[in-house]
Amino acid sequence: MHVVILGLPGAGKGTQAASIIEEFRIPHIATGDMFREAKAAKTPLGKEVQAYLDKGLLVPDELTIRLVRERLQQPDAKHGFLLDGFPRTLPQAKALDGMLAEEGLALTHVLYLEVSETELLQRLTGRRVCPACGASYHLTLHKPRIEGVCNRCASALIQRPDDKPEAVAVRLQENLERTRMLAEFYEARGLLGKIDGERSVKRVYDEIRQALRGDHS
Numbered sequence: 001m002h003v004v005i006l007g008l009p010g011a012g013k014g015t016q017a018a019s020i021i022e023e024f025r026i027p028h029i030a031t032g033d034m035f036r037e038a039k040a041a042k043t044p045l046g047k048e049v050q051a052y053l054d055k056g057l058l059v060p061d062e063l064t065i066r067l068v069r070e071r072l073q074q075p076d077a078k079h080g081f082l083l084d085g086f087p088r089t090l091p092q093a094k095a096l097d098g099m100l101a102e103e104g105l106a107l108t109h110v111l112y113l114e115v116s117e118t119e120l121l122q123r124l125t126g127r128r129v130c131p132a133c134g135a136s137y138h139l140t141l142h143k144p145r146i147e148g149v150c151n152r153c154a155s156a157l158i159q160r161p162d163d164k165p166e167a168v169a170v171r172l173q174e175n176l177e178r179t180r181m182l183a184e185f186y187e188a189r190g191l192l193g194k195i196d197g198e199r200s201v202k203r204v205y206d207e208i209r210q211a212l213r214g215d216h217s
């Protein structure tokens, strides 16, 4: 199972990815998380990408492709994976095809979570995340039990720097046209499964499960 989950920032990729990896037992490879970890650990890569991340700009393809290539060579990715946040550009998509082809592999599913821009703006600017365990909340749509505190690990919630309104506008602009082109790229290959991402988390996941199981009943 070699799966890509595609969608604009805030479409629910991370939330759905958590359920997918639990049920289908494949590693979750999220380039955004990897970049944020590198930034927090102040590795050379982290220092190089910090400014892009904070402004909501895309990290250059070359760096991103190298990161994913190295990650896909890890043993746990040999029997399947869920890519989240990658590819984000056509050169990345083509590089991914190339990496898989070298191993005689190909993508099996591309799940495309479709959500309107208005809804995305509301979701992103209200999002609060736990810096310790990665859990995600929303000021009005998904409140934690205690305001500002993670339900799972009791850490103080934060707003990602790129969820601040100025950066959100840049991120949507950066990703809008590219995501549309990626959807077309995969649709032309017969891989694209379009999913209405505005419904409840559970209903979205039910549809994802059907798509992944090839069960259209």
Ligand code: AMP
Residues within 6 Å of the ligand: 009, 031, 032, 033, 035, 052, 053, 056, 057, 058, 059, 060, 061, 064, 084, 085, 086, 087, 088, 089, 092, 162, 171
């Ligand atoms: P995300 O958590 O997926 O929204 O990603 C957060 C940030 O990481 C993005 O705004 C970019 O700066 C960077 N990033 C993540 N994935 C990619 C990618 N595939 N290509 C370029 N930049 C990326």
